[in-house]
Amino acid sequence: MISASIRIRLPEETWIAEVSRSFPGATFRLLSGIQTGETAVELGEVVAEDPRDIAEEITSHPSIETYQRLEGTDDRSLAKYRTRDTGLYKFIEASSLPPEFPIVVQDGWFELDFTGTRPEFDRLRDVLDAADHPYELRSIVEAAETAALLTDRQREVLEAALREGYFEVPRECTLDELATKLDVDKSTASGIVRRGERRILTRVLTGVSGERLTESDRPL
Structure with missing residues (x-):
């Protein structure tokens, strides 16, 4: 795709x-x-x-x-x-x-x-x-590119953030509200969003995959 x-x-x-x-x-x-x-x-x-x-x-x-x-x-x-x-x-x-x-x-x-x-x-x-x-x-x-770019958990959280309006200007969803929606604490949501954003930006700006997977990013 x-x-x-x-x-x-x-x-x-x-x-x-x-x-x-x-x-x-x-x-x-x-x-x-x-x-x-x-x-x-x-x-x-x-x-x-x-x-x-x-x-x-x-x-x-x-x-x-x-x-x-x-x-x-x-x-x-x-x-x-x-x-x-x-x-x-x-x-x-x-x-x-x-x-x-x-x-x-x-x-x-x-x-x-x-x-x-x-x-x-x-x-x-x-x-x-x-x-x-x-x-x-x-x-x-290409879908094959994005499949390996994000973990399932990062994709889930970033899709929720996009859907709820977290990336809109002005923001339509706070980090607290996003964390509540995902049933995680605020620091966990923040970390996953930041790591997912870093992976995407690294790939777009440099063509290189982002950082290693961390335990908090792996599917629950």
Whole structure:
């Protein structure tokens, strides 16, 4: 299996391209979406200094049929909306390899993660090369590489940390909360996270595997 992170320039005419370029400091996250006929229903989040201004621009865009703000704070807004822009779903259908949510948009660029087999990824590359949109392959990792990189325990803890929002900015889960979720003490959780991060960073930055396994990292 292959895991890849790809950055794609959005078509100029799409609503999210226009709005994200109007607010280059904002982060847009597509949390889920589904195409229904000629439109798509999506759940999206905006993180910005004043998301209300962005919500107003989204609502007034001609490609947006309906827009319902579900919740929000001073710097975040969550909304459900229906759009006539369905290019993302046509791309997914053509590539046969669905991206993993959330899909992040910033200043006119999609950032998507994909996981699939080598033939599926090769087909995705063919679709990207044939499309008239610039793209950047930010990372690609073979599963065989990652299998030996982390212990089962490190992978379990790091996946929980990622899922609970420990690595988000601002952080959505404290180390205490993560430790409680994993039913371990705080120092144990901290040690496993730090060793797992060190292994990943060492491999990414130097191409060399990280430190030896320690007893606390081994499966329980």
